[in-house]
Amino acid sequence: MSPLLQGVLTVIIGVGGCIGYFWTSNFVLDRFIFPAKGPEAGRNINRANAVRPWLFLLPALAALGLYLVYPVFGSFWRSMFNRSGTEFVGLGNYLGLFEDGEFRTALLNNFLWVLFVPAAATFLGLLVAQLTDRLKWGNIAKSLIFMPMAISFVGASLIWKFVYAVDPEIGIINAIRDTIGLSPLDPLQVGFWNNFFLMVILVWIQTGFAMVILSAALRGIPEETIEAAIIDGANPVQIFFKIKIPQIMGTIVVVWTTITILVLKVFDIVYTMTGGNFGTQILPSYMMEYLFRDDGRATAVAFVIMIIVLPVMIWNIAQARKEVR
């Protein structure tokens, strides 16, 4: 069977199955289990209404539990075993990780990524949002800067491979170096700084995201506060830093954390550009190295990533609880 046909069939079966499940389960509940008639009609309606939310939630909760909740525990448990899962080694895999120089490099680089990428993307996004705010062609400019959001990390990496190419007739960076009389160099092999050349790619992708959200936040600032500041004689720079920034601080934090989480998950860029060589390894790409040959170590790395995101997760949950109440 051709894969495309298989896909179409799955859409039909999947969608049909979902609708069938929701419809049938509701029908059975209302008609047979708790019918809204007879001597217990009133009680039955209440009972049916108590069960129904769970019918609606069941497929989602099952999928979430299986694919996101269980793996947190499953991975931790698996990380306590050796390479093939036959022998319990406790925290041995974790100790092994910290003895591995490559892991330490990856951990350190990952911190560089977490520090630099969200900061740079949020800063540039805020800059573009503010600059394009009153511009006639602002929406076009925003679209163009937002565009890399649609490009895969692999595609983006390829795009930047051209920019970084060593040949001055291909790579624009070396072409510029060439015109000012510098010899060509491979940006991806310059120790330490090559990490930043990789991070630039993610900043290039994420600035548009930050811009869109921060631009909406800037527009949400009430006009009166700005007018009051103008009357008090504030200049545009003061207005931006003392009036606007504090008012959108909440949104800045959200954008910052969202990009931070993304940074912790991304492996495609390092994988495609350097394969983790030349000292550019990060945790997710380090994990991929072990994924199909050492489950114990791979899950241990995954769990280290989990521990790093944990504070963000707790903060997220606390925010959500506040909102729901």
Next chain:
Amino acid sequence: MATDDDGIAGAKSSLSLVTNLTVVFLVVLWLIPTIGLLVSSFRDRDAIGQSGWWKSPFPTEQNFAIPAEGEFEPQADGTWVLTGNVFGEDGAGTVTAFGGRRAAPAEFEPGVTGNLVRGRTLMVEPDGDFTITYPEEPSRNPTIYIATEVPPQFSTDNYETILFSAGMDVAFINTLTVTIPATIIPILIAAFAAYALAWMDFPFRGTIIAIIVGLLVVPLQLALVPMLKFHNQIGIGQSFYGIWFAHTGFGLPLAIYLLRNYMVGLPRDIIESAKVDGATDFQVFTRIVLPLSFPALASFAIFQFLWTWNDLLVAKVFLPSSSESWVMTVKIADDLLGSRGGDWGILAAAAFVSIAIPLLVFFTMQRYLVRGLLAGSVK
């Protein structure tokens, strides 16, 4: 809405000029990488290596080595002469320089008689007519080196290669196969769950919402090993089924979160009056809430589509590693970058094949995408 720069009179014109220039600069900076790749995808391998893509819209000067054809004619004064045209019988072009040896392929101006070794001379006219004079009888024909302007050349050869002989067509279809079910099915599951969380009353509702928000953060990496083992145990192993389930699971937190945020904002009156009229929750959901939620559904659909289309990690882990089930990202990252690492034109074309559909979706559906982002991030 105020139209001047924060109402600062006087500072306006210079400030607005600076603003405009800065934005132009940033936009150009943002576009350069993509434009470079797009231009390169239409150039052949030699052209890419010889001149930068930024020079490609202009004619370039290139050197050619042309074997002189024809018979040497003995002259009355004892010399031997060969005449002809470097562009051949029917060719045309303009010679900008010529030379008689490989080491100096452009040492003479056209129309000038160049002195070569051992008393030989070579003269090439701008239109390509050449005259070679030898003082002795030649043993073989020499090679003429010329420099000529080559007009900009673009072709779709790279795209033809990538689509019809490099297997990108299979990868394209595989990507579609992964993406379509993995976009539609989670939306349906999430919509019901979001409705329950937005409009139904039951114990632990707040807790479930909080957990889902927490799950937004869980790194995918955690799921890879346990879920692959689970897929192997239930017999789907590495297959399209596996990747559909995985994408469904991973996409759900964001889907439920976005849709619930949107549905909570729907007017309470409509839903309550429908219930008073005797509509069941199922009917309220399918007839009222679902149609009203179209913008949110569309925005999540775009997200999930872009995410599954662009994914490399899940595809590498949950799809079989054989080449017939490669999606485009895997094809580029694991195959083309290795086997055609130096073939920039082919790589560029492959990248554009893989980003064409997302860009199309992006530019046509941008409005919904932005709306979805805002619903998810700004409160």
